[in-house]
Each structure stands twice: as structure tokens, then as C-alpha cells.
Amino acid sequence: MFSWLSNRRRRNILCGPFPGWWEPILRRNIAHAAYLSAEQNLTLRNITRILVAEKKWEAARGFAITEEVKVTIAAQAALLIVGMNDHDYYGRVQSVVVYPDAFRMPNEEDGWEEDDIGSDNITGQAVYRGPVILAWDDVLKEGRDPSCGQNLVLHEFAHQLDFHDNAIDGTPPLKSRDQSQRWHTVMTAAFVEHKRQIAANEETFFTEHAADDEADFFADATEAFYCAPHGLHDDFPDIYALLAEYYNLDPASWFART
Numbered sequence: 001m002f003s004w005l006s007n008r009r010r011r012n013i014l015c016g017p018f019p020g021w022w023e024p025i026l027r028r029n030i031a032h033a034a035y036l037s038a039e040q041n042l043t044l045r046n047i048t049r050i051l052v053a054e055k056k057w058e059a060a061r062g063f064a065i066t067e068e069v070k071v072t073i074a075a076q077a078a079l080l081i082v083g084m085n086d087h088d089y090y091g092r093v094q095s096v097v098v099y100p101d102a103f104r105m106p107n108e109e110d111g112w113e114e115d116d117i118g119s120d121n122i123t124g125q126a127v128y129r130g131p132v133i134l135a136w137d138d139v140l141k142e143g144r145d146p147s148c149g150q151n152l153v154l155h156e157f158a159h160q161l162d163f164h165d166n167a168i169d170g171t172p173p174l175k176s177r178d179q180s181q182r183w184h185t186v187m188t189a190a191f192v193e194h195k196r197q198i199a200a201n202e203e204t205f206f207t208e209h210a211a212d213d214e215a216d217f218f219a220d221a222t223e224a225f226y227c228a229p230h231g232l233h234d235d236f237p238d239i240y241a242l243l244a245e246y247y248n249l250d251p252a253s254w255f256a257r258t
């Protein structure tokens with residue numbers, strides 16, 4: 001019943017043409033969209049419309065939510081699920097909270113995934129069974145430039161995909177036992193090695209933040225998959241293959257090697 005209702009509601013959201021004034025926003029702020037196939041771009045637009053319509057958008061600290069803010073965040077979140085046949089449009093994420101820039105989270109609770117940029121300020125947070133909280137300046141900068149190697153929106157929404165099976169463990173719901181076993185083997189080995197490299201002060205492919213726990217390792221690997229796919233593909237082919245299977249995309253084919 002619920003899914004019938006939400007399907008009908010979503011059909012209503014998608015009836016009528018795509019808002020033309022969103023096109024320049026996508027062109028300007030979602031650099032990845034240029035690399036998607038025509039079919040994927042249509043799917044991206046549909047997901048974006050549904051996320052914009054269904055989520056509650058809240059401004060924090062004097063920020064103002066504009067249509068550009070909603071479309072820019074929704075379309076980047078859509079990149080994660082654009083290849084998936086089965087998803088629920090981040091059904092548990094009821095709201096997206098946007099700050100103008102880095103913010104402080106004074107009341108941390110268990111289960112909150114924080115992404116520090118320093119000891120006090122953070123740029124993003126994915127709350128378990130709660131909102132995604134983002135700093136707009138990073139959202140905009142990283143959406144426009146995948147070559148910067150990181151993407152806050154992809155990171156926080158990857159956490160939400162991970163939370164979907166009620167475990168904050170860096171393993172989102174997977175399709176089969178075989179896939180789960182491969183995921184566990186590959187990701188655990190890479191995470192342990194990454195932690196060892198960090199502890200030994202060695203140069204690492206993943207960020208220092210990825211050593212925090214398996215959940216952040218997955219979120220960080222997701223950023224690399226979309227924003228540094230050649231490096232991930234070359235240095236960690238098993239992780240690349242797992243993420244390509246999970247997201248059903250091949251970002252290494254999008255960008256020229258530099």
C-alpha cells in the first residue's frame with residue numbers, strides 16, 4: 001500500500017517536462033553529469049526531481065535554500081544511485097540541512113558519522129536515521145570539480161546507503177552472499193592495511209579520515225571511485241570492481257587519464 005502510494009506520488013512528480021531552468025544548474029554545478037549516457041542523464045534528472053520534491057530542505061545559520069541549492073545537492077546524491085535498479089530514493093533521509101560553510105555540531109549522539117576538517121568545525125554529517133547536514137561552499141566547489149578528488153555529498157550519502165541495513169559498518173545491503181563475502185574480504189584487508197600505513201606515517205591513497213572506521217573507509221572509497229577512478233582502478237582494482245558492481249557504473253571510462 002505504502003509503495004503503491006509513493007509510486008503514484010512519484011509518477012505525479014515526474015509528469016510534465018523537466019524544469020528547463022534546472023539545466024544550467026546541472027551544467028554548471030554537476031560536472032559528472034557531462035559524462036553520463038543519455039539514459040543515465042534522464043535517470044539522474046528523474047531522481048533529482050524526486051529528491052527535491054520529497055526531502056525537507058532546511059537552511060541553517062542564516063543560509064537560504066534556493067532551487068539551485070536543492071538541485072545541486074539532489075543531483076550529486078542521485079549520482080550514487082543512478083546506476084542502481086533497486087533503491088528507495090534515500091527513504092530514511094527525510095531532510096537535508098544546509099549551512100553556508102563549515103559548522104559545529106555541539107550535540108553529537110551515538111551513531112552520528114562526523115567528518116572533521118579540524119578539531120571544531122565539520123563540513124558534513126550523515127545522521128543515522130536522520131538528516132544529511134552539509135556545508136554549501138564545499139558542496140558547490142566539489143560538485144563543479146571532480147578532479148579535486150573528493151566530494152562531500154557523495155561521502156555523506158554513501159554513509160546513508162551504508163546505514164540502510166541498520167549497521168554502520170561500511171557494508172551497504174548487497175545482492176548476494178558471494179558479493180558480501182568478496183566485499184568483506186577485500187574491504188577489510190584494504191582497511192587494515194590503510195590503518196597500518198597511517199600509523200606508520202606512510203603515504204596513502206585514501207584519506208586519513210578513512211582510517212577512522214569501516215564506514216568512513218567505504219565513504220572515502222566511494223569519493224575516490226567517482227572523483228579519482230583511475231587511481232582507484234590502478235591501485236585497488238578489487239575495490240574498484242566491487243564498487244563498479246555495487247553502483248553499476250564505470251567512472252574510469254568517463255575521464256581521460258591525466
Ligand SMILES: [Zn+2]
Pocket residue numbers: 113114115155159215216219
Ligand atoms: Zn564520514
